[in-house]
Amino acid sequence: MMIGKRMEQALNEQIKHELESAYLYLGMVAYFQAEGLDGMAGWMEVQAQEEIAHAMRFFRYINERGGRVELKALAQPQKEWASPLEAFRAAYEHERFITGKINDLLKIAEEEDDNAAEIMLQWFVTEQVEEESSTKRVVDLLARVGDSGHGLIMVDRELGTRRAEAAGAEGRSA
Ligand code: FEO
Numbered sequence: 001m002m003i004g005k006r007m008e009q010a011l012n013e014q015i016k017h018e019l020e021s022a023y024l025y026l027g028m029v030a031y032f033q034a035e036g037l038d039g040m041a042g043w044m045e046v047q048a049q050e051e052i053a054h055a056m057r058f059f060r061y062i063n064e065r066g067g068r069v070e071l072k073a074l075a076q077p078q079k080e081w082a083s084p085l086e087a088f089r090a091a092y093e094h095e096r097f098i099t100g101k102i103n104d105l106l107k108i109a110e111e112e113d114d115n116a117a118e119i120m121l122q123w124f125v126t127e128q129v130e131e132e133s134s135t136k137r138v139v140d141l142l143a144r145v146g147d148s149g150h151g152l153i154m155v156d157r158e159l160g161t162r163r164a165e166a167a168g169a170e171g172r173s174a
Contacts, residue, residue: 003065007117010108015058016072017101022051024094027077028087037152039160040084043138046166047091054124061120084152085142092135099128 003011025048032041062069081087102124109117138159145151 001065001116003062003067003117004112004114007108007112007114008062008065008067010105011058011062011067011117012070012072014101014105015055015062015069016074017098018051018055018058020074020077021094021098022048022055023074024077025051025091027079028081028091031079031081031087032084035084037084037156039156039158039163040087042163043159044091046162049166054127057120057123061117065116083142084155085139088135088138088142092132092139095128095131095135099132102128 025044028044029041029048032038032044059069078090081090102121106118106121106125109115109121138155141155141158142152145155
């Protein structure tokens with residue numbers, strides 16, 4: 001069954017939201033790099049890559065269903081944050097915003113009796129639980145560390161391991 005116009009439009013909007021997520025997180029990569037926090041920069045770079053993968057899931061889905069992908073203009077992301085904690089707080093809030101968008105899409109799928117879209121969106125429901133939980137975990141870590149320079153370095157080092165894991169996973173699947 002070919003995709004309905006309403007669903008097609010909503011999914012095209014979601015491609016934009018996912019690419020804007022990547023853009024926002026790349027802005028954070030640049031901020032962390034400027035602050036000398038390479039571990040956090042690496043963590044956010046992996047996050048940005050995941051967002052591009054999310055966008056591509058919607059991109060391919062629209063195409064598979066006989067729809068037409070339409071790319072929108074992206075908003076310029078924020079450039080500075082008051083602290084690493086504030087940056088991760090913004091990332092967490094952004095993920096909550098995205099979860100809301102996924103829930104909106106599910107509502108549209110229900111209203112349009114689009115079972116295929118509903119099933120495709122289930123993956124994102126699970127993914128958003130993970131996205132909120134992983135960013136919230138860092139927010140909580142940074143909140144606990146407070147103004148301790150030593151603590152910040154420890155968190156930076158721990159977050160840096162995510163990039164190594166992601167690189168290892170890429171190596172395995174290649
Ligand atoms: Fe694509 Fe982080 O949600």
